Amino acid sequence: MLRFLLLICTAGDTWLANPALPDDILKEAVPGNMRRAEHFLSVLRRLVQYLKGRLDTDIVEKEGPLTFVNAVNSHVGIDQKMLKFCYDRLHSLMLTLEITDTDEFLHIQTICDFATLVGTYTRGFSIIIEPYDERMPHIPDPVLQLSCHDASLAIKPVFDRFQSVVITSGTLSPIDLYPRLLNFNPVVSRSFTMSLTRDCICPMVLSRGSDQLPVSTKFDLRSDPGVERNYGRLLLEMVSVVPDGIVCFFVSYSYMDAIVNSWNETGILKVSAFTKLTKISDLVPSFPKVHGWSLWFALNNTSSLQLLPKLHEWSLWFAFSDTFSLQLLPKVHEGSLWFALSNAFSLQLLPKVHEWSLWFALSNTFSLQLFPEVDMMQRKLVFIETQDVVETTLALDNYRKACDCGRGAVFFSVARGKVAEGIDFDRHCGRLVIMFGVPFQYTLSKILLARLEYLRETFQIKEGDFLTFDALRQAAQCVGRVIRSKADYVMMIFADKRF
């Protein structure tokens, strides 16, 4: 939210990167008790001390900007006007000192931005202090967040400056909530359907799995093995009939981890391990160190352990192999993210692995005999998006390569991740998109709760409505990643009974 405001402000005129909106920048002189550099620095020091003290709490605290400013004033004697000018003062100080390396001072700049915003606005913001992350309550990780709940603040300068504003987007529906959120009265509000000359999209809603059980990612159903199995079956069936690339969206990273784990255990995404590794090339011997949160599978016996390639610490890593494949597999570069599941026969066929490629290959006839009841994902390679940007970029790159060369690939991604927001899977890179569940936001996050409360008080928007609106918008956004032109054709599956 903060960054949003910054962006608006940098457009056009000679506004410096003051975080507040241009209308709200007071055209006054800097208050007297901050004019001298030493005084200003002592003010900043007191402010930082105060913030540190606030962070030392054990409970979650939430308060509005006015309360916060009052507290600041009473504790350290910094009033609202002084807070407002923090940014300007810091900026002029840095200019005076001719500091060129602004990266070093990023943190103090953040504090000043924060102070300026808190001082300028009295409504529409909340300050939330969380002592630890909800998912890991034993690790103290205090965070102070200034979150903006009011989207209309950001668009206000645009509305004020221009006489006609046209808002268009491909993913604006449901459309009626926007005027209330952005605080304007639309003169014309129209929704146009896509004009298609032929059937190029095929959206489908899947509410039950093949064993007729309803499927959903509702919180209570998340660890239900039936649901996981049904989702797995769905994916398998699709993989065997859809060419080139498939994109799958999950509701969250944790859900994706959990479901991939369970797929591995039930054998849907698993390959047998082989024994008897005889000759070993000088591919490194030590077992890779695995980072805490890395997704990690290893099905092996002891002898193969010596042979597993040394991998980078935080690598996403699978290795299944047998003797033949090891001799023949290309040399693995240190930083490579690498999976190889194969046997002798399919080895001739495995694509050559680029040095630092992220790469799965699951196949062979032997495993089929060993697990006759369960299909192997031997048709396509699997790539997963993680929270790390480099890994994800690698995964995407190799996903595209796999689609281009005819090997086919599946990309597991998360609904609110980087991929869903910006990456296109056009033409053969996305022939099918599956939305596993409804991408609701994490409803227990304090920021979201604060925002919902604000919306309810100010705009009388019901919480359920807003959450649904947001989830549907996100789902439409994800699914829209795959069709980018008129000549493209794609199939979309929404797999949840709530759709």
Added chain:
Amino acid sequence: MSNNGKRKPVNEEEDDDEEDGNERDLEAWEKAYADERSWESLQEDESGLLRPIDNQALHHAQYRRRLRSLSSASAASRIQKGLIRYLYLVIDLSKAAGEMDLRPSRMVVVAKQVEAFIREFFDQNPLSQIGLVVIKDGVAQCLTDLGGSPESHIKALMGKLGCSGEASLQNALELVHEQLNQIPSYGHREVIILYSALSTCDPGDVMETIQKCKKSKIRCSVIGLSAEIYICKYLCQETGGLYSVALDEAHLKDLILEHAPPPPAIAEFAIANLIKMGFPQRAAEGVISICSCHKEAKFGGGYICPRCKARVCELPTECRICGLTLVSSPHLARSYHHLFPVTPFDDVAPMLVPNQHRRPKSCFGCQQSLLNPGNMPVRCVTCPKCKQFFCLDCDIYIHESLHNCPGCESLRDSKSVN
């Protein structure tokens, strides 16, 4: 139509409507009812009586469409065509070929259509040769070498129908590239890949192989049986071939037979050459000689190569001893019509009532009446050169089999058809 009796293991659960083609084996007579639903194409006219299905008109319309699409491409200009074609047929016998969405299985249907194609191919291109390659278990194998005898290819194919493993496009292309590099430069190099799989498992960079094929001027076409795959499309675009995906058996037949007539040659690649050919005489009856193709003594019959005097059994062929291409003149004549096709006939508007007397009462080709009972004129066509009228059946026959217009041939003072 999902969930009818499928032949998969019991504990495998089917997902919904995606694959409704997996049905049990149907007898041939059952197929017409189960899938084609012939009763659904019946229509009623205004008074509620059933309208008879005019198959002939449909057939003719189809033919006209085809002809128009072909001739619009070539317009009035002469298109140089590759008459001496060295064609490799690559048949995918991977696990996907065992799928039963075409009955009884993709593999069997493909084999049947390939047989029909081979016969048609040698019919239209007697100077050309075909070789067969199969992809099985991820490797490509040469089933038969380049040769001009349809029987040997068909026999070899029918004997080897078993599917397993993965398909590898790159291995097939490499093999074909290797083989086609050995042929002389006047021959046109082509590959038709009948691809049933949905992906390809390659040992190296398939893009490099495609560039190699492009450089060697190999024209690759793909007929897919499952879905459109990007790499096949790319291959066909790069090498100048055709990519199509068959929807059902009849469509597959059409698509394959589209490749029987010679394709246009690419200008910079087709250099005019003088090709040495021999026209052997028939050997005298009652002469015993050792035949060079079977390597055993044969009695009478056969042809004698004009250069090395070796005996060959059938034409067209390549002499095994001296390598001369041996043909007979009818073979060359059969290729001639590709270069000088019969012009498409024009439609005649049926309601020419005032000029009724000018229309002849019978077709020039078959002498059948051009008027329905009740003096209603039947649809007919006319040749733009000799202005004779022909019925629809004769139109199709003239353009597809005869390749000569009887009206133009019977004009006593006509110039040759040019």
